[in-house]
Amino acid sequence: MICALVLAIELLATAAVARADKPPIDQVYVDGQTYYMIAPHMITDPSLNLFAQSQELYLLAYPTPPGTTAPITLASGYQPQCNPCMHPGLPLAFVHHDHVLTGAPGLGTNGTAGQFKGPWKVIVLMYNPSVLSDPHFVPVTSVTALDEAEAKGEFLPINTDPNATNPYEVVTGNVLICPLVSPHA
Template identity: 45%
Template sequence: MDRTNGTLAVALAVVFILGAFLAVPLAARAAGPCEETAYANGQLFCIHVTKIIANPSAGLLATAEPIYIAAYFPLPSGCDTSNPSTCAPEALPSGYQPLCNPCFHGGALDAFPYHDHVMEGAPGFGTQGTVDAMKGPWVLIVAAYDPAYSNQAGFTPFKSTAGIAAGELAGDFQAIHPGAVNPYEINTGVVLIFGVQPLG
């Protein structure tokens, strides 16, 4: 992707995520054709979002597993998120195309239309560890790749939450939350409820 310089824009945009989610309606949907895809433990799954909880209880939030919006940012030259028709599908120099290429989920997330979903666990990963994560709920976390990393010819995306954590330690993500304990991500505090199905 030919990207404009927008590192500062990332930091500014994420400030509005919490407020924007309060106004995002999402109708419950029955499971059917794959609405969205997400990586879990290196594999690809379908997800069907049924509910957004913008103000979860402390107890619900404490039990929520992470689902990441792993964004590719800055945006391609010419992409104006206020006019989605200007944002065409893109490929990174490695040839990789984001799972959302682009997707406009509404609210502040529209600032990050090119992204992957990466979640903790998925069906069929055994009886311990990640299998418990499939019970949900999930808390939405935003991270943004450092373009110096994602624009490498040999780039492959992180396809697990453990991979993202390692990438943050290695500096493969932008510091979008200066001053935070973890400056590489924004925990929105927004909880999602969704179903997960294997592809195929």
């Protein structure tokens, strides 16, 4: 009887911990649709092979006054997907941001993922504040729109490396691994 009681208490304690430890979920944009990353895991020192095989995950940051950790709302009424998200190792200047991926399950030819392939290399961009003051601002929600927005100057040139191929993008060297769930799941 005592063994059964101890076992029951252990099971209840384990169940309580399981319910309390829900995995973190972040929204991401893929081709204009919202998907969800479940329990992302950051690798800050990936192997060269892993990094080379990774697709791009763009982290599009919203500039805020230094030290801002409260949620923000833009003139258009838009609020970032991460508003804020304190990801480990992410500088405070980038905690208000959206995520844009190159692909997701179910996209592409015959229901395949097309360009989608995890893991992802994290690339950071920063919106130009002048764009965000527009009451008609619409966030970038696809890689195609990202390329167009860069060409229009909607992002700040934050990459100061003289050898950089793109002044708007900073490749962090980090890799993110996590499953995606579609908006229809």
